[in-house]
Amino acid sequence: MDLILTAIWNALSLWTLLSVAGGVLIGIVIGAIPGLNAPMAIAVAIPLTFAMSPLSAIGMLVGVMKGGGFGGAVGAILLNTPGEPHSAATTLDGHPLAKSGKPRKALQTALYSSVVGDSCSDLVLILLAPVLAIYALKAGPVELAAILILSLTLVASLSGRSLAKGIFAAALGALLATVGLDLETGNPRFAFGYIELYDGLPLAAVAIGVLAVPEIILRLQDGRQAKTARPDATSDGEDRLALSEFKRLGKPIFRGAGIGTAIGALPGLGTTLAAFLSYAATQRFSKQPEKLGTGALEGIAATESANSAVSGANLIPLLTLGIPGNLTAALLVGAFLIHGVTPGPMIFERNAELVYGLFAAMIMANVMVLLIGSLGLRVFALIVKVPPHVVYPSVLLLCVVGIYVSQGGFFAVWLMLIFAVLGFVMIKMEISVVCFIIGLVLGPMIELSIRQSVILLGRNPVAIFDHVFALCLVVATPIVAWILIRDRARLSDG
Amino acid sequence: MALLWWIIPAQVNDRGSFGLPPSLAPRALAWVMVLCGTVLALQNTRTPAQPGTGLNLKDIVFLAACVTAVGVMLMAMQAVSGWIGRPYAGFLCVAPLALIAFTALHGRAPIWVYAFNAVAVPALVYVTFWWGLRLPLP
Known part of the structure; x- marks a missing residue:
C-alpha cells in the first residue's frame, strides 16, 4: 500500500504533471494537423524524453497518446480529413454536424466521449493487469514463445491486406532486431564493422525513420498536387453541448468503451475495428438509426469512446506479457527500454513504483485532456488552419534534430534516413509498417524464449507434449490465422 | 538470397555457441522472407497490380x-x-x-x-x- 501511495505521490509531482500536460498538448496539436497522427506524435516525442526520469518520460508519452487520440478527432470533424483510419468513423457524423453550424458541439461530444472511454479502459487496466501478471509469471519460456508467436501471427493476419506481406514485414522487423551483440556468445551480428551497432539498431531512429519521415515525404509530394483542405464549418451561435444531451449519450459511450476495451486487450485488433464495430452497434440499437451519418451525436460518441478505450486496454498485454498490441504500444515499449525498464510480468516486481505511477499518470492524463481540450477548443480549431508548407518542413527538421540529440551524433540520423527510404517503399508497396515495428520490438523476446525453450526441451520437439498450454497455442496459431484471413476475405468480397 | 548466402555468413559468427547458433534466427527469418516473397510473386503473376498503385x-x-x-x-x-x-x-x-x-x-x-x-x-x-x-x- 505504501508503494502505491508513493507512486501516486510521485505521479502528482509538479515535474511529472508538467510532463503529462506537455505530452497531452503535443498530442492534441500534432494529432489535429491533417496527415499527422498519434503514433507519429509519439515517435517525434520520444527523443524529447531522454533527459527525463522514467516516470515523467512514460507519463509524457502516455499524454501524447491520449492527446493524439482527441487531436485526430479535431481534424476529422472540422476538415473531414481523418489523420488515422479510425477517425474515419468520426467523420461520418462529426463533419456533417460541424457543417450544419455546430462544430463546437461536435468537438465537445468527441472530447467528453473520448475521456470517458479512455477512463473506463484505464480502470480495467488498473484492476486487471496486476492480477494477469501473476498468472503470466507462471508461464515458462515455452509458453511465452508460443504466446509471442501467436500474437505476432495475429498482428500479421490483421494488418494490411495481405497475410504474406504482413508476415514478410514482421520477419524483416525481427531480422533487423538481431543486429547487435548476440546474447549467448557476445559475437556481433550484422554490425558491418560499426561499433555503434553493437547495442542494436536505435529504436527511436528506426521508428521515426519508418513512421514519421516517409509520411512527411508523402505529404510534401501531395502538396505539389493537391490543395489543402480548409475548415468549412462556422458556428451558428447555439453551439454548446447541453448536460441533458450528454446524459442521453451514456449508452453509446459505455457500449463503445466496452467494445474498445475488449478489442484493445487483444493484440492486433486495432482502434479502427473498435470504432467501426461500436458505430455499427450503435446503429443496431439506436431508436433512430436513420439519423446516424447525418450528424448524430450518438455516432460521434460511439466511435470516439471506442477508439480511445483501445489505448488503455492495449497496455494490458504490454504490461502483463510484454506484447505490444499495436503501433502505439510498440513505440511505448521502445520508450520503456530506452529508460531501462523491460515491460512484461516482472515489471510489477522490479518496477512496481513506476507501474503504479504510470497508472496514476494515465488518470491524470485523462483529466489533462479534458482540461486542455475544453479550454483550447477554439485554439485547436485554428491549428488545422496552419499552412502545410510550414508544418511538414518543420516536422522534418524536428525529426532530424530529435534523433541527433537523443543519440548524440549523426550516425543514428543517417540510419533514420535509410529507414525512411525503406518506410517509403513499404508504404508504396502496401507492406504493413505496423507489422515491421512490432516484429522489431518482439524479435529479441521471441528469439530468447525460443532459445531457452530449445534448451529446456532438450532439443526434443516431442517434449512439447509436456507443455499442454504451449501445445494448444502452437496448434491454435495457424487455425486462428486461417479463420481471420477467411473472414476478412469474405468481408472484402461482401 | 543475398542475405542467406552472402550477408549472414559474412556478418554472423557462430563460434562459441553452446545452445542454438546465433545465425539460426537470421537464417530462419530470411527463409520466411524468401517464402513470403515467392508467394507474393506468384500472386502478382496471377493478378497483376492495378495501374497507379505501387512505386513509380x-x-x-x-x-x-x-x-x-x-x-x-x-x-x-x-x-x-x-x-x-x-x-x-x-x-x-x-x-x-x-x-x-x-x-x-x-x-x-x-x-x-x-x-x-x-x-x-x-x-x-x-x-x-x-x-x-x-x-x-x-
Missing part, C-alpha cells in the same frame, strides 16, 4: 530529391563547424537553407512562408533544445 518513377525521383536534401543538410552540418572554426554552428548556418529547400520541395508557397520557415522555425528549435532542454545541436 515519379515517387522514386521525389524520394531521391528529399533524401538528397536531408543528406546534404547532414553533411553540411557536420562540415560547417570545421570550416568556420566555431563548434555547434552547423545547425544555425545550415537549418535555414535546409528549410527553404524542404519548403520548395512541397511546392509553390508564398514568400512569407519561406521567410518564416528560414528564420522563425530554426530559432524556435534552437531555443527549445539549447535553452529549454539544454541539449546541444550540431
Whole structure:
C-alpha cells in the first residue's frame, strides 16, 4: 500500500504533471494537423524524453497518446480529413454536424466521449493487469514463445491486406532486431564493422525513420498536387453541448468503451475495428438509426469512446506479457527500454513504483485532456488552419534534430534516413509498417524464449507434449490465422 | 538470397555457441522472407497490380530529391563547424537553407512562408533544445 501511495505521490509531482500536460498538448496539436497522427506524435516525442526520469518520460508519452487520440478527432470533424483510419468513423457524423453550424458541439461530444472511454479502459487496466501478471509469471519460456508467436501471427493476419506481406514485414522487423551483440556468445551480428551497432539498431531512429519521415515525404509530394483542405464549418451561435444531451449519450459511450476495451486487450485488433464495430452497434440499437451519418451525436460518441478505450486496454498485454498490441504500444515499449525498464510480468516486481505511477499518470492524463481540450477548443480549431508548407518542413527538421540529440551524433540520423527510404517503399508497396515495428520490438523476446525453450526441451520437439498450454497455442496459431484471413476475405468480397 | 548466402555468413559468427547458433534466427527469418516473397510473386503473376498503385518513377525521383536534401543538410552540418572554426554552428548556418529547400520541395508557397520557415522555425528549435532542454545541436 505504501508503494502505491508513493507512486501516486510521485505521479502528482509538479515535474511529472508538467510532463503529462506537455505530452497531452503535443498530442492534441500534432494529432489535429491533417496527415499527422498519434503514433507519429509519439515517435517525434520520444527523443524529447531522454533527459527525463522514467516516470515523467512514460507519463509524457502516455499524454501524447491520449492527446493524439482527441487531436485526430479535431481534424476529422472540422476538415473531414481523418489523420488515422479510425477517425474515419468520426467523420461520418462529426463533419456533417460541424457543417450544419455546430462544430463546437461536435468537438465537445468527441472530447467528453473520448475521456470517458479512455477512463473506463484505464480502470480495467488498473484492476486487471496486476492480477494477469501473476498468472503470466507462471508461464515458462515455452509458453511465452508460443504466446509471442501467436500474437505476432495475429498482428500479421490483421494488418494490411495481405497475410504474406504482413508476415514478410514482421520477419524483416525481427531480422533487423538481431543486429547487435548476440546474447549467448557476445559475437556481433550484422554490425558491418560499426561499433555503434553493437547495442542494436536505435529504436527511436528506426521508428521515426519508418513512421514519421516517409509520411512527411508523402505529404510534401501531395502538396505539389493537391490543395489543402480548409475548415468549412462556422458556428451558428447555439453551439454548446447541453448536460441533458450528454446524459442521453451514456449508452453509446459505455457500449463503445466496452467494445474498445475488449478489442484493445487483444493484440492486433486495432482502434479502427473498435470504432467501426461500436458505430455499427450503435446503429443496431439506436431508436433512430436513420439519423446516424447525418450528424448524430450518438455516432460521434460511439466511435470516439471506442477508439480511445483501445489505448488503455492495449497496455494490458504490454504490461502483463510484454506484447505490444499495436503501433502505439510498440513505440511505448521502445520508450520503456530506452529508460531501462523491460515491460512484461516482472515489471510489477522490479518496477512496481513506476507501474503504479504510470497508472496514476494515465488518470491524470485523462483529466489533462479534458482540461486542455475544453479550454483550447477554439485554439485547436485554428491549428488545422496552419499552412502545410510550414508544418511538414518543420516536422522534418524536428525529426532530424530529435534523433541527433537523443543519440548524440549523426550516425543514428543517417540510419533514420535509410529507414525512411525503406518506410517509403513499404508504404508504396502496401507492406504493413505496423507489422515491421512490432516484429522489431518482439524479435529479441521471441528469439530468447525460443532459445531457452530449445534448451529446456532438450532439443526434443516431442517434449512439447509436456507443455499442454504451449501445445494448444502452437496448434491454435495457424487455425486462428486461417479463420481471420477467411473472414476478412469474405468481408472484402461482401 | 543475398542475405542467406552472402550477408549472414559474412556478418554472423557462430563460434562459441553452446545452445542454438546465433545465425539460426537470421537464417530462419530470411527463409520466411524468401517464402513470403515467392508467394507474393506468384500472386502478382496471377493478378497483376492495378495501374497507379505501387512505386513509380515519379515517387522514386521525389524520394531521391528529399533524401538528397536531408543528406546534404547532414553533411553540411557536420562540415560547417570545421570550416568556420566555431563548434555547434552547423545547425544555425545550415537549418535555414535546409528549410527553404524542404519548403520548395512541397511546392509553390508564398514568400512569407519561406521567410518564416528560414528564420522563425530554426530559432524556435534552437531555443527549445539549447535553452529549454539544454541539449546541444550540431
